[in-house]
Amino acid sequence: MTNNLKSGKxxxxxxxxxxSFGITILxxxxxxxxxSLDFFPAAGQTRLSFDPWITLFKSPGLVQSIxxxxxxxxxxxxxxxxxxxxxxxxxxxxxxxxxxxxxxxxILSIPHAAFAIGFSFLIAPSGWIMRLLSPHVTxxxxxxxxxxxNDPFGITLTLAMIMKEFPFLIMVTLSAASRLRxxxxxxxxxxxxxxxxxxxxxxxxxxxxxxxxLSVYAIIAYSLSVVDMALILGPSSPPTFAxxxxxxxxxxxxxxxxxxxxxxxxxxxxVAGTIFMVHMIEKLxxxxxxxxxxxxxxxxxxxxIKFPLSGAIITLIACTGLSTLILVVWSFTxxxxxxxxxxxxxxxxxxxxxxxxxxxxxxxxLLTGACATLISMVMVIGCLxxxxxxxxxxxxxxVFYTFIYIPLLIPQISFMAGVQLLLVIxxxxxxxxxxxxxxxxxxxxxxxxxLKATYLDFDPRVYNQAALxxxxxxxxxxxxxxxxxxxxxxxxxxxGFSVSVAQYIPTMLVGSGRFxxxxxxxxxxxxxxxRRAVAVYALIQQCLPMVIYGLAILLxxxxxYNKKGMH
Amino acid sequence: xxRFSFHLILGLTMVLLLGGIxxxxxxxxxxxxxxxxxxxxxxxxxxxxINDYIQWAANEVKNDYGVKVIHVKAIDIAGVVSRIMVEKSxxxxxxxxxxxxxxNGENFKNMKSNALLYGPFSQKLPHYALVxxxxxxxxxxxxxxxxxxxxSPWGMAQLVFMYDSQRLDHPPKxxxxxxxxxxxxxxxxxxxxxxxxxxxxxxxxxxxxxCADPDALSRPVDEQAFDDLTRPLWDYLDALHPLMxxxxxxxxxxxxxxxxxxxxxxxxxSLSFNPNEAANAIxxxxxPESVRxxxxxxxxxxxxxxxxxxxxxSAKAGAMVFANFLLSPNAQARKSDPKVWGxxxxxxxxxxxxxxxxxxxxxxxxxxxLPAKALAKVLPEPHVSWxxxxxxxxxxxxxx
Numbered sequence: 001m002t003n004n005l006k007s008g009k010x011x012x013x014x015x016x017x018x019x020s021f022g023i024t025i026l027x028x029x030x031x032x033x034x035x036s037l038d039f040f041p042a043a044g045q046t047r048l049s050f051d052p053w054i055t056l057f058k059s060p061g062l063v064q065s066i067x068x069x070x071x072x073x074x075x076x077x078x079x080x081x082x083x084x085x086x087x088x089x090x091x092x093x094x095x096x097x098x099x100x101x102x103x104x105x106x107i108l109s110i111p112h113a114a115f116a117i118g119f120s121f122l123i124a125p126s127g128w129i130m131r132l133l134s135p136h137v138t139x140x141x142x143x144x145x146x147x148x149x150n151d152p153f154g155i156t157l158t159l160a161m162i163m164k165e166f167p168f169l170i171m172v173t174l175s176a177a178s179r180l181r182x183x184x185x186x187x188x189x190x191x192x193x194x195x196x197x198x199x200x201x202x203x204x205x206x207x208x209x210x211x212x213x214l215s216v217y218a219i220i221a222y223s224l225s226v227v228d229m230a231l232i233l234g235p236s237s238p239p240t241f242a243x244x245x246x247x248x249x250x251x252x253x254x255x256x257x258x259x260x261x262x263x264x265x266x267x268x269x270x271v272a273g274t275i276f277m278v279h280m281i282e283k284l285x286x287x288x289x290x291x292x293x294x295x296x297x298x299x300x301x302x303x304x305i306k307f308p309l310s311g312a313i314i315t316l317i318a319c320t321g322l323s324t325l326i327l328v329v330w331s332f333t334x335x336x337x338x339x340x341x342x343x344x345x346x347x348x349x350x351x352x353x354x355x356x357x358x359x360x361x362x363x364x365x366l367l368t369g370a371c372a373t374l375i376s377m378v379m380v381i382g383c384l385x386x387x388x389x390x391x392x393x394x395x396x397x398x399v400f401y402t403f404i405y406i407p408l409l410i411p412q413i414s415f416m417a418g419v420q421l422l423l424v425i426x427x428x429x430x431x432x433x434x435x436x437x438x439x440x441x442x443x444x445x446x447x448x449x450x451l452k453a454t455y456l457d458f459d460p461r462v463y464n465q466a467a468l469x470x471x472x473x474x475x476x477x478x479x480x481x482x483x484x485x486x487x488x489x490x491x492x493x494x495x496g497f498s499v500s501v502a503q504y505i506p507t508m509l510v511g512s513g514r515f516x517x518x519x520x521x522x523x524x525x526x527x528x529x530x531r532r533a534v535a536v537y538a539l540i541q542q543c544l545p546m547v548i549y550g551l552a553i554l555l556x557x558x559x560x561y562n563k564k565g566m567h
Numbered sequence: 568x569x570r571f572s573f574h575l576i577l578g579l580t581m582v583l584l585l586g587g588i589x590x591x592x593x594x595x596x597x598x599x600x601x602x603x604x605x606x607x608x609x610x611x612x613x614x615x616x617i618n619d620y621i622q623w624a625a626n627e628v629k630n631d632y633g634v635k636v637i638h639v640k641a642i643d644i645a646g647v648v649s650r651i652m653v654e655k656s657x658x659x660x661x662x663x664x665x666x667x668x669x670x671n672g673e674n675f676k677n678m679k680s681n682a683l684l685y686g687p688f689s690q691k692l693p694h695y696a697l698v699x700x701x702x703x704x705x706x707x708x709x710x711x712x713x714x715x716x717x718x719s720p721w722g723m724a725q726l727v728f729m730y731d732s733q734r735l736d737h738p739p740k741x742x743x744x745x746x747x748x749x750x751x752x753x754x755x756x757x758x759x760x761x762x763x764x765x766x767x768x769x770x771x772x773x774x775x776x777x778c779a780d781p782d783a784l785s786r787p788v789d790e791q792a793f794d795d796l797t798r799p800l801w802d803y804l805d806a807l808h809p810l811m812x813x814x815x816x817x818x819x820x821x822x823x824x825x826x827x828x829x830x831x832x833x834x835x836x837s838l839s840f841n842p843n844e845a846a847n848a849i850x851x852x853x854x855p856e857s858v859r860x861x862x863x864x865x866x867x868x869x870x871x872x873x874x875x876x877x878x879x880x881s882a883k884a885g886a887m888v889f890a891n892f893l894l895s896p897n898a899q900a901r902k903s904d905p906k907v908w909g910x911x912x913x914x915x916x917x918x919x920x921x922x923x924x925x926x927x928x929x930x931x932x933x934x935x936x937l938p939a940k941a942l943a944k945v946l947p948e949p950h951v952s953w954x955x956x957x958x959x960x961x962x963x964x965x966x967x
Contacts, residue, residue: 041656061966126831142832145754150817236760236817238966250645252673334852338831424657430664512664513639524640528613529826530853
């Protein structure tokens with residue numbers, strides 16, 4: 001009885017999300033779809049037609065742009081997933097794994113744009129690697145004219161996305177690990193003569209994948225519609241589809257804004273279609289693998305790739321590390337020309353300058369990120385608690401969980417333009433509270449992805465025990481359950497915060513350019529030429545989430561220093 | 568007769584005087600209104616020297632006029648135009664988010680033709696009288712579109728090329744020479760991708776130099792003649808692209824992105840819209856001392872850039888006070904100093920008082936910059952319709 005009563009009260013949380021997300025998504029969708037049908041009153045276009053679509057399909061290089069987008073998106077997702085599954089099955093709990101686990105938080109905290117900038121400074125024909133090798137090894141006095149960055153097939157872009165998404169999937173795997181009963185399964189499997197890798201692929205991966213599924217979809221959506229990384233590393237003529245859309249959106253002539261809207265609708269369809277296709281492949285693969293799972297083979301060929309795989313992983317991590325290091329070097333540079341291995345003149349003036357300029361944006365970033373994360377976290381915990389209590393009767397339907405991921409699936413620029421229109425109509429544009437709300441739209445899904453499994457897995461007996469011992473439901477929740485879940489909650493809050501830090505388009509559009517965050521400063525400066533200043537700003541952008549991740553890891557240890565089981 | 572002329576003179580004097588008083592009175596009112604206002608100035612924010620200059624100007628008007636200016640650092644002003652359009656769609660006719668914006672060319676044309684601008688206003692600015700509208704035609708015709716006082720001139724621009732004098736003894740003198748250079752140095756020249764502003768200017772420049780009938784460019788595009796007129800351009804680019812940086816398969820995003828390329832010798836020739844860009848980048852240690860500037864013999868395309876006030880700006884008076892300050896000899900002289908920014912002035916030297924003129928005379932011309940004489944041949948922008956037509960044709964040919 002009490003359970004029902006409590007969950008009844010808690011249903012305010014999902015209800016609130018349904019309504020608020022519903023209105024925003026409808027506005028965003030209308031803001032995309034109506035202009036794509038030639039409806040744009042500001043330019044006097046009020047007659048519906050398919051003209052923007054016709055222009056879209058006639059756009060030069062469209063097919064190639066779409067193909068390269070699909071290729072990079074699918075290849076990045078597929079490779080990240082394969083790497084994750086192979087890594088976990090070959091190295092779980094090994095020293096390499098533990099080492100990687102320690103590096104995970106700093107790697108995850110690197111914003112995509114900052115990473116892309118560092119990576120391009122590293123691998124370009126005039127990048128650091130080539131500078132270190134020239135002229136002694138390569139005999140190059142001037143940089144070779146090689147297409148290493150901005151290659152027409154988007155291979156560099158794909159590699160960079162793998163480097164960012166693979167650690168994310170490992171993190172999700174870690175948070176799901178508690179539910180998989182990995183150790184006992186491995187014991188049983190191995191005692192039956194199965195190689196460890198075989199147990200993983202036959203028993204554990206099929207159980208792990210459902211926990212990864214939403215993250216895989218998020219990666220598909222992200223990598224198909226990514227703009228910042230694609231601008232820096234992706235092909236340029238034609239660019240990836242999302243960049244193409246951005247160029248239309250920023251074209252001075254109004255008719256192209258309508259084409260941008262049609263393009264956004266198409267990109268959304270591409271994302272939805274790809275996810276549907278992957279969903280079907282999952283089903284097929286599950287069906288096809290059924291016989292293989294029970295065919296009794298105990299030996300796995302996978303153990304042979306252990307060495308190359310560890311090499312690949314170490315290379316990935318080294319590249320990530322070097323990409324940050326090169327930013328540090330550039331940030332202290334005054335003069336540095338190819339092929340010098342290191343700057344010929346150093347200076348700290350860009351740091352003085354950057355730190356002085358960054359004070360106000362830093363406060364704004366912290367305040368917005370903290371508020372948006374806090375509100376999102378309250379809503380997510382409210383929903384999950386509602387869900388946990390409903391367990392026996394009726395689990396929240398998957399429709400709800402699909403619904404809250406929609407903001408991640410719609411190309412941001414057009415979606416936000418639609419949201420902006422709604423805000424302007426209600427005179428809410430340029431207000432800080434609207435800005436916070438726009439960040440919540442993007443934080444909330446990530447909190448669900450990272451927290452859901454652990455939260456719903458919380459042993460209800462602990463909770464019931466506390467209640468039986470005379471505590472009220474509230475006190476059991478705040479005094480027992482939340483403290484016990486502090487570590488995963490803080491970690492997922494750190495992810496939410498870093499999502500907020502990275503938001504550029506919502507901050508500019510919804511905030512009407514009234515609010516300056518670290519990211520708005522980084523992005524505006526990155527449009528210019530000065531690598532030294534950009535490096536300083538990118539590092540500052542990178543530091544903030546890193547500090548927050550550090551706190552998320554250290555705080556539980558500090559708070560529960562005398563309670564070993566809570567670490 | 569005498570009496571009549573006396574009355575006439577008296578009358579005229581009165582009219583002029585009263586007009587002057589009324590004018591001054593209006594400006595006094597604007598200044599009074601502006602005090603205490605906050606002006607959101609939306610301007611490209613990719614360059615620290617430019618950002619610093621805007622910050623300096625903001626501090627000055629804060630002290631002198633009590634107007635607070637906030638620089639909203641945009642990456643692309645077309646995005647700001649979109650925002651104003653959204654505000655118009657939603658019926659937000661006042662209290663808009665943009666008070667003043669840095670603008671020219673197509674964006675201006677669009678805002679003007681969609682009634683998104685406030686004005687005419689530039690004639691009300693006292694310092695506007697100092698603008699060299701007679702000799703600097705582009706301050707009154709923005710990409711051939713009449714300005715009609717709907718935007719206030721801020722600076723001058725001209726297409727120039729930059730090269731590293733240690734790599735190259737004699738820079739090319741024209742487009743044909745550029746092709747010769749590319750043949751001798753494959754992979755060491757590029758231009759920004761289309762439809763970027765700088766890339767389009769390079770194409771227009773090539774068109775002006777190669778086209779059999781350059782006068783046709785000052786008229787609206789004639790679709791029938793377009794193919795014939797542009798044939799030499801495409802032949803030229805077909806020959807040039809395989810000899811370009813990345814074999815013409817990748818293009819830099821903007822002219823700014825070519826500065827690091829020039830610094831690292833990825834390319835030996837770069838381009839800019841600011842004749843003092845090289846000098847500024849050298850002062851800023853972004854380019855080596857050996858970089859020099861040149862223009863083609865036949866002259867290069869020049870234009871002006873402006874500031875405009877959107878129709879729904881919240882602080883129109885404050886925006887005008889800031890626009891007027893940007894036109895002041897003090898601000899213009901500082902802006903044209905290559906150590907600060909190096910953006911050429913829109914003012915006419917003959918309209919300045921001797922004291923004002925010394926501000927400009929005091930500026931040193933570094934070796935990397937071209938003397939004013941070398942920049943004398945300014946080609947006018949082709950008719951604005953050519954931009955879209957050339958961009959579209961370029962994309963059709965090279966975007967696949």
